Amino acid sequence: MTSEKPTMSGQTMIEFKDVHKYYGDYHALRGITATIKAGEFFSLLGPSGCGKTTLLRTIAGFEGISSGVVMIDGKDMVSVPANVRPTNMVFQSYAIFPHLTVEQNVGFGLRKDPRSKAEKAAAVAEALEMVGLKGYGARAAHALSGGQRQRVALARALILKPKVLLLDEPLSALDKKMREQMQMELIKLQRQVGITFILVTHDQEEALVMSDRIAVMFEGEIAQLADPETLYRRPNSRKVADFIGTMNFLPAEILSEIDGKVEVEAKGFGRLTLDAEQVSVAPGSSSASIGFRPETLTILFDGQTATDRESRAEVVEVVYYGDMTYYDIKLEGTTEPMRLSMRNVFGRPVLDIGTQTRVAWSPGALVLFR
Ligand SMILES: Nc1ncnc2c1ncn2[C@@H]1O[C@H](COP(=O)(O)OP(=O)(O)O)[C@@H](O)[C@H]1O
Ligand SMILES: [Mg+2]
Known part of the structure; x- marks a missing residue:
């Protein structure tokens, strides 16, 4: 997942340097x-x-910044107006023209393009093919489904061949199935065109699925910037851990x-030693806790043995999802339930509430927050 795609040159496309933005008194971007x-x-x-x-709008030039620098492709954008920046934006509300045809919508940005009619028509056809709308050119835009409208919006942005495509929650209005399908298509499309895509989303799953790297933001600041796997496995704070997926927290004593190796004691887990890279230090935090994802604990069924560590636990809640079962368990000697997930395997029972069981876990999959 962390290997670079062929379209990634390693060159910097966008650079933010200590960007601040105030709306009146409100400090919206904080460095x-x-x-x-x-x-x-x-x-x-x-x-x-x-x-x-x-932040996305500061790239497009729709929003001025209060201080700092925004560079695109090596150029300071401070005096570059939005309409000449090498960027294009796709909005959440598709912003297509319902009274025009699909072709007319996609070709809209080429109004002032000096190319011949035939050349423009070929560009429109190419863009439509790219987004899977070949043959839809003559349709009325108002007759399209939500997913098709979003494709038109994409084609209209791509036809201008921007260096950077900015996408502000482009899929949030679609239902789950359609959204997942469009996510896959967007990934493919981005690989194909090789343009830098910057996606705004509040959906952590969407970000994990689609991104090479993710900046997690809280209150005008970037809390962590990393690839999906690092964010998931090694969140740098409890806040990031909580925002991305589910994480259990078990009180621990150092x-x-x-x-750099930290020896800790946690009720339910006992004594264990963690490497420096497993430790996240939050400024100002007073108590330590061990964080772990639901899938890092495994229920041991009769006769199974742990290759690593083992703890005793009681099942206190069971939620069956077909492919997965989510259990809330209380580790021996603890009071707070922890979430555990197991892939269901044919022939293996789903445990009942109240079952006393053993769980296996590995110290390497844990994170210490302190
Ligand atoms: N034009 C504006 N004037 C005043 N406040 C704004 C304006 N645009 C956004 N804000 C405020 O700035 C904060 C960040 O907004 P926004 O960037 O839209 O957040 P997000 O996209 O993450 O939901 C919010 O508190 C919002 O109310
Ligand atoms: Mg927004």
Whole structure:
């Protein structure tokens, strides 16, 4: 997942240097520093109101910044107006013209293009094919489904061959099935065209599925910028861990610290030693806790043995999902239930509430927050 795609050159496409943005007194962007590489599928992820759209709009030039620098392809954008920036935006509300045909919508941006009619028509046809709308050119835009409208919006942005495509929650109005299908198509499309895509989303699953790298934002700041696997496995704070998927937290006591290795004691797990890279230090935090994902604990069924560590637990809640079962368990000696997930295997029972069981876990899959 972390290997670079052929379309990624490793060159910097966007650079933010200590970007601040005030709306009146409101401090919407609080010192954003980050680089986005050429050919990258990059996501801005965070809860509503954290500043994702604002940051995206500073790239497009729809929003001026209060201080700092935004560079695109090596150029400071401070005095470059939106309409001449090498960017194009696809909005959440498709913003297509319902009274025009699909072709007319896609070709809209080519109005002032000096190319011949035939050349423009060929460009429109190419863009439509790219987004899977070949043969739809003559249709009235108002007669399209939500997914098709979003494709038209994409084609209209791509036909201008921007260096950077900005996507502000483009799929959030679609139902789950359609959204998942469009996610896959967007990934393919991005690989095919090789343009830098910057996606705004509040949906952590969407960001994990689609992105080469993700900036997780809270309250106008980037909390962590990393590839999906690192964000999931090694979140740098409890806040990031909580926002991305489910993470259990078990209170822990730090016993010793030698050469970066930390020895901790946690009720339910006992004593264990963690490597420096498993430790996330949050400024100002007072108590330590061990974090682990639901799938890092495995129920041991009769006769199974653990290759690693083992704990006793009681099942207190069971939620059956067909392919998976989610259990809430209480580790021996603890009071807070922890979430555990198991892939269902044919012939293996789903445990009942109240079952006493054993669970296996590996210290390497844990994170210490302190
Ligand atoms: N034009 C504006 N004037 C005043 N406040 C704004 C304006 N645009 C956004 N904000 C505020 O800035 C914060 C970030 O907004 P936004 O970037 O739209 O968040 P997100 O896209 O992450 O949901 C919000 O609190 C929002 O109310
Ligand atoms: Mg937004």
